[in-house]
Amino acid sequence: MTSTQTATPPKIHTANDPNRKLKRLSRREVDEYYDRGYIKGYRVFDEAGVKSTRQGFEELIKLLKPGETPNIINGWERFNPYIFGLCSNPVMLDYVEDLLGPNFVLWGTHFFCKYPGDGTQVGWHQDARYWPLSPHKTATAWLAVDDSDQDNGAMRVIPGTHRTGIVGHESSTTQGNVLGLQIKSGEIDEKKAEYLTLKAGEISLHDDNLAHGSAANVSTRRRCGLTMRFCTTDVKGDTNVWAGFATCLMRGVDEYNLNPKWTLEPGGREKWDEAQRRLR
Numbered sequence: 001m002t003s004t005q006t007a008t009p010p011k012i013h014t015a016n017d018p019n020r021k022l023k024r025l026s027r028r029e030v031d032e033y034y035d036r037g038y039i040k041g042y043r044v045f046d047e048a049g050v051k052s053t054r055q056g057f058e059e060l061i062k063l064l065k066p067g068e069t070p071n072i073i074n075g076w077e078r079f080n081p082y083i084f085g086l087c088s089n090p091v092m093l094d095y096v097e098d099l100l101g102p103n104f105v106l107w108g109t110h111f112f113c114k115y116p117g118d119g120t121q122v123g124w125h126q127d128a129r130y131w132p133l134s135p136h137k138t139a140t141a142w143l144a145v146d147d148s149d150q151d152n153g154a155m156r157v158i159p160g161t162h163r164t165g166i167v168g169h170e171s172s173t174t175q176g177n178v179l180g181l182q183i184k185s186g187e188i189d190e191k192k193a194e195y196l197t198l199k200a201g202e203i204s205l206h207d208d209n210l211a212h213g214s215a216a217n218v219s220t221r222r223r224c225g226l227t228m229r230f231c232t233t234d235v236k237g238d239t240n241v242w243a244g245f246a247t248c249l250m251r252g253v254d255e256y257n258l259n260p261k262w263t264l265e266p267g268g269r270e271k272w273d274e275a276q277r278r279l280r
Contacts, residue, residue, distance in 0.1 A: 020101070023094040033099055037162035037210035038196065044091045044143065045201035053201070056082040057111075057145055057224060063269050070113035070224065071120070071178050075279045077109040077228075078248075079271035084264050087228045092141060092203065093251055096230045099139050099205060103252030105259075107138075107237070107245065108229040112178070114153045114217035121153065123174040123182030124190070124213040129166050130181070131208065132238035132245075138208035138231040144198035145224040152223035155204070155214045156193040162209035176216060183211060198225075234258070244278025 022030065024042070033039045045053055060082060061070050077083045086092070087106050096104060114120050128136045148154040161167075168184040188211050196204045206212065217223050230250065236258040237245035246260040254261075265271070 017101075022098045024091070025095065025098040030098060033205065033207070036159040038157050038159070038204060038206035040196045040198060040204035041202055042095055042205075043199075043202050044089055044095075047201075050145075050201040053086065053143075053145055056086075060111075063272070069118075069120075070111045072276070073111040073272075075108055075110070075244075075275040076272045077106065078246075078262050078275060079265055079267040081264065081266055083109055083226070086143060086226060088250065092143075092228070095203065095205060096139060096141060097251055100137070100230060100232050101252075103233045103255060104230050104250055105233060105247035105254065106228065106230055106250050107247045107259075108227075110227045111224065112214075112227065113222065113224040114214075115222055116152075116217055116220050119176040119216050120178055121174060121176050121216045122155075122179060122212075122214045123172050123177045124158075124188060124211055125169065125179055125182055126161075126166055126209050126211055128208040129169050130179075132241040133208075133231065133235050134238070135235060136208050137235050138229050140206050140208065141228045141230065142196070142198075142204045142206070143226045143228065144200050144202050145226060146222050147200050148196070148198045148223050148225060149219075150195050150197070151217075151219040152221050153214050153217040153219075154198070154223070155196040155212055155225075157196060157206060157210055157212040158188050158190070158192050159194060161188060161211035162207040164209075166209065167211070182213075242279075244275075 029039055077087055087109060167187040169181040170184050172180055172182045174182055198204060233254045233256050239245050246262045248262050
C-alpha cells in the first residue's frame with residue numbers, strides 16, 4: 001500500500017441514495033441528469049454577480065499576450081482568486097453536491113470565448129476521451145458569463161450519449177475547432193442535438209461522457225463561458241499520462257486520497273504559464 005492510498009476506503013454516499021436530502025435540485029432533476037446526461041438553466045449569480053463576473057473576466061484577458069485568445073485560459077484556477085471564487089461559490093457547489101454527493105473535488109477549469117465572427121467552434125466530442133481518469137465521474141458546470149443562445153454559438157448536446165461509453169474520435173477537420181479531436185462521422189445522430197441556452201449568471205451541468213459541441217458565433221454579441229470540472233473522491237487521475245493532474249477538495253472529506261492536492265496560491269502571469277506547462 002502506498003502513502004496515497006487507503007486499504008479499505010469507505011463507501012461514498014452518492015446522489016443516487018434516495019434517502020439523502022437534496023439542497024437545490026429535486027429528485028426528478030437529479031434523475032434527469034443521470035438519464036439525459038445534462039440539466040440546464042440554474043441561476044447562480046444575480047444581476048450584480050453577473051456584472052462582477054464580467055468585470056473579473058475583462059481584467060483576466062488584459063493578461064493575454066498579443067495573438068492569444070481567452071480560450072487558452074485553461075487550468076489557472078490554482079493561481080487566480082477570481083476563477084477560484086467562481087468555482088467555490090456556495091450556490092454552485094450546492095448543485096454539484098446534489099449530483100455527485102457530499103464528497104467531491106475540483107480538478108480543472110477552462111474559459112471558452114467566441115467573439116462575433118471569429119469563426120471558432122467546438123467539434124462534437126466527449127470530454128472523457130481527453131481525460132485519463134478512472135472511473136469517469138466528472139460533472140462539468142458551464143457558467144454563462146454572457147447570454148448563450150443559438151445565434152452566438154451555444155453548446156449543443158445529444159441527450160443520452162453519456163450511456164454509450166466513449167465512441168470513436170479522430171483528428172479534427174472542423175474549421176476553427178478549438179479542440180484537436182472530434183467524434184467520427186456516423187458515431188452519433190446529430191439530428192437529436194439540443195441547445196443549452198443560458199442567461200448570464202446561469203449554469204448547465206453535464207456528464208463527462210456526453211457528446212457535445214458548439215457552432216461558430218454568427219451574432220454581433222460575445223459568448224463567453226467558464227467550464228468547471230468536479231468529480232467524486234474515488235476518481236484517480238493517471239499522472240503517468242497527465243503529470244500535472246491534481247485536485248482541490250471542495251466539500252466533504254477525501255476518503256480515498258488517490259491524487260496529488262493543491263490549494264489556492266495567488267500569482268500573476270508567471271503562475272498561469274506554469275499551469276499551462278503542467279497541462280501539456
